[in-house]
Amino acid sequence: MNAMTAPSLMQPAANTPPVHDAYSLTKGGGMAQILLDGKIYQLRITRAGKLILTK
Template identity: 70%
Template sequence: MTATRPAEFSRPGVSVLSRLPAHDAELLTAGGNQALIVLKDQVYQLRITRAGKLILTK
């Protein structure tokens, strides 16, 4: 028995990533370099480094 891919993954030209929500990190940080992100009762810190990389820490 072989597994088959769902139709949405096998259509040419349809990217799974194109259907995900996208957020601008600079807007999340209000033009700064840090923001807090809350998930349930956990708080995470999003930081933009000088090199333009993102770091997410708990």
């Protein structure tokens, strides 16, 4: 990522969805819990750098 693209990733335009860094969500670890409508989901970063979301 270069200096020209960094601000656009951190501050998306009003008509685009928000961008969240997966490593920030997991606080540098490999897993985070996400709450939706009273249900907890697991977000996991695999060794291959892929994301898996499970109930």
